[in-house]
Amino acid sequence: MMTHTGEKPFQCDLCGVFFPRKASLKRHMVTHTGEKPFQCDLCDAAFSGMTALKHHVMAHTGEKPFKCDLCNAAYSGKTALKYHMMTHTGEKPFKCDLCGAVFPQRGSLKQHMMTHTGEQPFKCHLCNAAFSRKDKVKRHMMTHTGEKSFHCDLCDATFLEKSHLKQHMVTHTGEKPFKCNMCDAAFSQKCNFKCHMMTHTGEKPFQCNLCDAAFSRKSHLKLHMMTHTGEKPFQCDLCDAAFLGKTALRYHVMAHSGENPFKCELCDAPFRAKSDLKGHMMTHTGEKPFKCDLCDAAFSRISVLKYHVMTHTGEQPFKCDLCEAAFRAKGSLKQHMVTHTGEKPFQCDLCDATFSLKIYLKQHVVTHTGEKPFKCDLCNAAFLGNSALKYHVMSHTGEKPFKCDLCNEAFRSKGSLKRHMLTHTGEKPFKCDLCDAAFSRISVLKYHVMTHSGEKPFKCDLCDEAFRSKGGLKQHMMTHKGEKPFKCNLCDAAFSGKSALKYHVMTHTGEKPFKCDLCDEAFRTRGILKRHLMTHTRKKPFKCDL
Structure with missing residues (x-):
């Protein structure tokens, strides 16, 4: 009857939360004591509740008894199946009162609310990092321990998260299930497909609070914010160079080692990045998929198209702080700055x-x-x-x-x-x-x-x-x-x-x-x-x- 009346007579003395049943209160108390009495016989994992242990054991056995009637998906828990069904029905019963965002789970709403409050209750005891979710702090701890528990069966690659392993497996199968209906592009991951669609719609939902810049990806906004703070956390061990992102640093290190792992099969041209090789291949095929809407020009790279469009608009977004000069490309501004400093760091050995x-x-x-x-x-x-x-x-x-x-x-x-x-x-x-x-x-x-x-x-x-x-x-x-x-x-x-x-x-x-x-x-x-x-x-x- 309490499910109808909403009555919750059992209160926690430590945090004040109410529960409808004594057993629920008892399970809750374990979150305060940290006690995990239910241990797995197959590994060292321990849990506060028997249900959690049962779900965990299924990860070893591969058992997934709860099957979806509408597709082939199967789950180890009833709750997981319930949330999956909402992807078919589109049901999202939990709504945010501050912005109107809706979610299929109460937990997802709770996590979302922290984006409004800025609350980050889960802290790392080894550094000052703080997170809004417990699973995020758990993943963060692996960056300290170096632990990568998810192994690829086909190669030596290891990953912090199961989702990363899943994404990696596609590189072996070559599968690209996410296809664009506006062009011939296909993607192995839904997130990359979603970002690609924004190149057609022009949508850039992630906006900078300090300038007018907008981006299609949150990660791109994060990198952009560092241009305001001047932060470059990734430093080269071989020289004084520092970079905004890990990928840029890895690319730079290849300049020291001379490593060019991507080679053209039609000629012997080597490249540091896969994207550079892809662009090079178009010089053999003559393919120019990126077309200008303002003239008949076509290009093999979208970056070159963007640069070309500026010749029509007259846009020169990169401005010199020391004079009135402005440029279409960041590289051109960098070259120009040398005229002010007189710096000539590249010396001839001969x-x-x-x-x-x-x-x-x-x-x-x-x-x-x-x-x-x-x-x-x-x-x-x-x-x-x-x-x-x-x-x-x-x-x-x-x-x-x-x-x-x-x-x-x-x-x-x-x-x-x-x-x-x-x-x-x-x-x-x-x-x-x-x-x-x-x-x-x-x-x-x-x-x-x-x-x-x-x-x-x-x-x-x-x-x-x-x-x-x-x-x-x-x-x-x-x-x-x-x-x-x-x-x-x-x-x-x-x-x-x-x-x-x-x-x-x-x-x-x-x-x-x-x-x-x-x-x-x-x-x-x-x-x-x-x-x-x-x-x-x-x-x-x-x-x-x-």
């Missing part, structure tokens, strides 16, 4: 040269070996890098994809367009510390500084001539060889340098682009204009020593 980026060092080392692996199919030219080859091929095709919005000029590279835009704005951000000169390009500034220092690092092996630029030396070498590859289309004249040809063509066209602001005179070169201006100022800088 000479004293140092570089701000590893890729620059890699390109430099090839100058010692003379290796140029990227060859042009249309001529004999060879290059250190793929991007240089691509740029060169455009000289054959005449392709100039980057167009100026203010004039009809077109360029082969985005950098060339960017530099050209400065001719319209008149902006010269690179200033000389030794005089008032300013330049639109840092390379021109470096070249200019040599006029003060007198430095000419590029020396000719055949004579005593020295030059400020590599291009100047290259052009000079043609005077020794008698080589004149730049030919005029309007006459038989030929030149060793491209700029000389350019000035010569002006003798045919009559073009004089450099105009004097003080009179109507115009000139073919900037140098001639500069000398002409001295006739106005009466300046005579060249004095006779005799």
